[in-house]
Amino acid sequence: MVSRVNRASADIGGTFTDIVIEIGGVRASTKILTTHQAPERAVIDGVQGLLETQGLGFGDLDVFLHGTTLATNAIIERRGAKTALITTQGFRDTIEIGSESRHDQYDIFIKKPRPLVGRGLRFTIPERVASDGSVLLELDDAQVVALAHSLKEQDVQSIAVSLIHAYANPSHEVRVREILSARLPDVYFCISSETCPEVREYERTSTTVANAYIRPIMAGYLGRLKAELAQKGLNAPILLMTSGGGLTTVDQAADYPI
Known part of the structure; x- marks a missing residue:
């Protein structure tokens, strides 16, 4: 006997959110307007509507697949966080x-194209x-502590840390984040x-x-989606489509949406 997997798939686009469910080998689909202020709303409502036509709920799903261009659109439209x-030191203008x-x-x-981070928000230490990972100049913790005040004054939401040859020795980057x-x-x-790390x-x-x-943006969205699906009774794994065609977990996608 062939085992059937109950699946739901949702893809968020700039205009429409497409939903497909496969229950017992039979597929059903729908297309609804994307809810931009809360993208998870269209996903949940769309999947729930299709499941209800089959007399089922989120607890009957074995896997939940998700694709979205939210991250891509945020970069293209410059709607990301203040970063x-x-x-x-000496590499402020690399980007x-x-x-x-x-x-x-x-x-x-x-x-x-204009850099995602303007010069006024680029700091050096x-x-x-x-290149072999050896330390030529030790990190000065006091300099990093002093930098915290400037960052707080700028009211930034996100910080990227990219130090020379950190792929060979990440200790300074890790310490900067820690401080x-x-x-x-x-x-x-x-x-x-x-x-x-390349x-x-x-x-x-x-x-x-x-x-x-x-x-x-993505961590907030995926966190809300995960929490609400759990409230709806979903016990199945939530997997996101990557640009390379593979799948990743919600937590991994929230940490590395790029």
Whole structure:
């Protein structure tokens, strides 16, 4: 006998939210307007409506699959959180200088996209790690503590930390987060050694900045979705579609929405 898996899938777009359920091998679908102020509302209402037509509830599902362009849209439309960047002294403008990669290689008048973090919210600290992970200049904890005051004054919601060669030795980034999170408990932190632990300074920094920029939005949304689905009786795992075509957990997606 073939075992049937009861599944629900929801995809949030900028205009519509698409819902598909598969119960006992039979599929049903619906399309409803996306509720922008609370995207989880359309997801829950849409799935619940389809389940009720089958006389079922959320507790009858074996898996809940979810896809969304909320994070992508937030970056394109510049609706992310107020974000600050902390990097190694001398590398404040890495994300603005970028690299030679551009869509028109020979256009000397090309206009680059505005960085997600403006120069006024980019901060530096004296420290240095070599490419082999050895420490050339120890991190000064006092400098990081002093930085907390400036960050608090700016009322930032999220902070990206990307220090030179942190992929080889993350200890300074971890320490920066430890010091600042104790003084800024309501702020989200993203460190490059966890978000994108790879060589090439611009790519690692820009990825970490983008992750910090959208993390408060996605963490808040996914947290509300997870909590409300649990209240509705869902015991099945919630898995999110990644841009690479795979699946990840809600908690992982909330930490690394990029």
